[in-house]
Structure formats: structure tokens, C-alpha cells
Amino acid sequence: MPILPSTTLEVFENPNINRDYTIRIRIPEFTCLCPKTGQPDFATLFLDYVPDETCLELKALKSYVWSYRDQGAFHEAVTNRILDDLVQACPPRFMRLTAEFNVRGGIYTTVVAEYQQPNWQARIPVQLP
Numbered sequence: 001m002p003i004l005p006s007t008t009l010e011v012f013e014n015p016n017i018n019r020d021y022t023i024r025i026r027i028p029e030f031t032c033l034c035p036k037t038g039q040p041d042f043a044t045l046f047l048d049y050v051p052d053e054t055c056l057e058l059k060a061l062k063s064y065v066w067s068y069r070d071q072g073a074f075h076e077a078v079t080n081r082i083l084d085d086l087v088q089a090c091p092p093r094f095m096r097l098t099a100e101f102n103v104r105g106g107i108y109t110t111v112v113a114e115y116q117q118p119n120w121q122a123r124i125p126v127q128l129p
Helices: 058-066 075-089
Strands: 011-013 023-033 040-050 054-056 094-104 107-116
Touching: 023 054, 023 058, 040 075, 054 058, 075 094, 075 107
Parallel strands: none
Antiparallel strands: 011 054, 023 040, 040 094, 094 107
16 A cells, blocks of 8 residues: 655664664655745755664655655755654654755755754764774
């Protein structure tokens, strides 16, 4: 049965809650509408997060992203709204959403929004020789 656009985000229990690890998701087909002209805006979304108790379910995320197809939104507003919705559904230790919008009128726009739990500290990356 085909899925439909939905604003409902689903989660599942983090299988490795005692370890910090990063989940990276690339969403190359994001679309919304320009609130000024009604023309489509296209973007690739890059989602990086360190889960806490739950992880985002990908099929529901796909349907959620699809729900923006007919919504008018400024790039800055839609990026921050998506981050807020994802954090509310799946409170992570850390989450970064980067939205790279395609060219419009000779201008590319990239918006980066982040969330971090107040007491969480990122581990220092290991530098191998």
C-alpha cells in the first residue's frame, strides 16, 4: 500500500543507548513552495544526529518530508521548523539539519540549524596516523 504525506513522525528504541554514535541521513528530494511566488523550491536535506533514547523511523520521515511539497515557506523558517519537529519527536543528544537549496535567481542558499542537550558533550574525534 503506498504511503501518503503525513506530519506524523515515528520513532523506535535506540538499540545502543549507552554509546554515542552518529546517524547521517541524506534527503535529496525535498520540495516546498516559495511563499512569494508559489514556485517550487528544491533542496537536499542533510540530517546528522546522535540519538538518545529513540531513533527516527525512516519511512515516517520520508512521508513527513513529503508533506512540505505544497507548503509555502522561507528557507530559514522551514529548516528551523523541521529541526524543531524532529527534536520534539525524537529528543536527541545532538542534531544538525543542513538544508542546501538549489539555485534561484542566481543565488544558492544553505541553512544550518542545530540542537544540543544542555549537558551533552561531544567526544573528541580520534586522530589516527
